[in-house]
Amino acid sequence: MNIAIVIPAHNEELTISDCLASVQTAIERLPSTITVNTLVVLDSCTDDTLSLVKDAGIDYISCDYRCVGQVRDLGVRHAIAQGATWIACTDADTLVATEWLEQQMAHITDLPINSQSTDMICGVVSVDSWAHLTPKTRDDYLAHYQDTMNHRHIHGANLSFSSETYIAVGGFAALQCHEDVDLVKKFEKKNYVITWSNRVRVTTSSRLQARASEGFAAFLATIEKDNKK
Numbered sequence: 577m578n579i580a581i582v583i584p585a586h587n588e589e590l591t592i593s594d595c596l597a598s599v600q601t602a603i604e605r606l607p608s609t610i611t612v613n614t615l616v617v618l619d620s621c622t623d624d625t626l627s628l629v630k631d632a633g634i635d636y637i638s639c640d641y642r643c644v645g646q647v648r649d650l651g652v653r654h655a656i657a658q659g660a661t662w663i664a665c666t667d668a669d670t671l672v673a674t675e676w677l678e679q680q681m682a683h684i685t686d687l688p689i690n691s692q693s694t695d696m697i698c699g700v701v702s703v704d705s706w707a708h709l710t711p712k713t714r715d716d717y718l719a720h721y722q723d724t725m726n727h728r729h730i731h732g733a734n735l736s737f738s739s740e741t742y743i744a745v746g747g748f749a750a751l752q753c754h755e756d757v758d759l760v761k762k763f764e765k766k767n768y769v770i771t772w773s774n775r776v777r778v779t780t781s782s783r784l785q786a787r788a789s790e791g792f793a794a795f796l797a798t799i800e801k802d803n804k805k
Contacts, residue, residue, distance in 0.1 A: 577610050577611070577661055577662055577681075578610075578611045578612075578613075578659050578660050578661045578662070579610060579611065579612045579613070579660065579661075579662045579663075579664060579677065580612075580613050580614075580615060580652075580655030580656075580658070580660035580662070580663050580664070581599055581603075581612065581613070581614040581615065581663075581664045581665075581666065582615050582617065582648065582651040582652050582655055582663060582664070582665050583595065583596075583599075583614070583615070583616045583617065583651075583665075583666055583667065583668055584616075584617045584619060584644055584647040584648055584651065584667065584668065585616050585617065585618055585619065585621065585625050585629075585668040586618075586619045586620055586621060586625075586642070586647075586668075587620075587621055587622060587623045587625060588621075588623075588625050588668035588669060589623040589624040589625050589628060591668055591669040591670075591781060592616070592625050592628050592629060592668045593628050593631075593632065594671060595666070595667075595668050595669065595670055595671060595672075596614065596616075596628075596629070596632045596634055597632075598671040598672045598673075598674075599614055599666070599672055600614075600632075601674055602672050602673070602674060602675070602676040602677045602678070603677060605674060605675060605677065605678050606677055606678065606681070610681070612677070613635060613655070613658065613660070614634050614635065615634075615635050615636065615637065615651050615654065615655055616629045616634055616635070616636040616637075616668070617636070617637055617638075617639065617647050617648070617650055617651035617654075618636055618637070618638045618639070619638075619639055619640070619641055619642060619643075619644075619647045620639075620640050620641070620642050621638075625668075626638075637650065637651065637654055643750055643751070643752055644732070644751070644752065644753065644755055644791075645748045645749050645750045645751035645752070645755030645758075646748075646750045648665065648732065648748045648755060649747045649748040649749075649750070652665075652739075652742060652747060652748065653747065655739075656739045656742070656743065660739055661738065661739050661740075662680075662684075662736065662737075662738055662739065663736060663737055663738075663739060663742060664676075664677065664680060664736040665732055665733070665734075665735045665736060665756075666733050666734060666778055667732060667733040667780065669780060669781035670701070670733045670734075670778050670779065670780040670781065671704070671778060671779045671780075672734075672777075672778045673776075673777040673778060673779075675775075675777075676699075676776060676777065676778065679773065679775040679776045679777075680697055680736050680776055682775070683697055683771045683773060683775070683776070693769070694769045694770070694771040695737060695738050695741040695763060695768035695769045695770065696735070696736065696737040696738070696741065696760070696763050696768060696769070696770045696771070697735070697736045697737070697770075697771045697773055697776055698727075698729065698730055698731070698734070698735060698760065698770060698771070698772050698773070699731065699734035699735070699736075699773055699774070699775075699776030699777060699778065700721075700723055700727060700729060700731070700734065700773070700774045700776070700777055700778075701729075701731050701733055701734055701777075701778050701779065701780045701792075702723075702777065702778070702779045702780070703717070703779070703780065703782045704779050704780065704781055704782055705782050706782065708782070709782065709800055710800060710803045712803040713799045713800045713803050716799050716803070717799060723774050724774055725772065725773060725774055725775070726772050727772050727774060728772060729772075730756050730757050730760050731756065731778075731780075731792070732755065732756035733778055733780050733792070734776060734777070734778045735756055735759070735760075736776070737759075737763070741763065741766075741768050742759075744766065745759070745762035745763060745765075745766055745768075746762065747759070753791055780792060
């Protein structure tokens with residue numbers, strides 16, 4: 577198998593190094609028979625993100641889209657053109673679990689007799705810190721979030737899929753937000769097999785300064801704002 581890890585980044589100098597280190601740790605857990613390449617897609621970066629990616633020895637491409645859907649699609653299609661058969665997406669402000677890739681491979685290979693291999697895996701996210709948020713925000717979030725198998729949460733920071741099915745559904749749409757939800761809906765419409773797993777885990781930033789207007793940070797910011805009224 578040839579895996580590509582695709583990470584969009586817009587001015588992520590504060591988080592990108594830790595993200596890439598966590599990805600490398602996950603890669604090292606896999607057998608040498610599996611090829612893994614990491615690709616950062618630099619979108620309109622004006623800080624030191626590029627220098628940090630270079631220092632880490634990670635492949636990168638650059639664009640000026642300011643549109644996460646276009647950025648993800650560019651990276652995924654680039655990886656597929658380089659021979660990737662499985663794509664694992666995360667974000668530059670996110671730390672993947674040590675067993676992140678191992679668990680994805682387990683979902684692909686550990687199947688009951690006569691079962692169809694999974695085409696997509698939707699994982700879960702944990703929040704890195706609640707310290708700067710009100711206790712009510714934490715409680716409201718945890719009451720909403722289902723950290724279980726067969727959950728129905730969708731995160732671009734923890735989404736993986738086969739290259740073949742990605743191309744078949746047309747890929748990420750050029751959306752400023754919810755491009756991940758849109759892609760999952762395309763898979764569902766085609767009746768592809770989706771695994772909703774809480775074994776595939778990442779930890780993401782609880783920052784409130786959103787890169788996408790309706791992304792995860794914006795979601796937390798809205799809860800926090802409501803609780804401070």
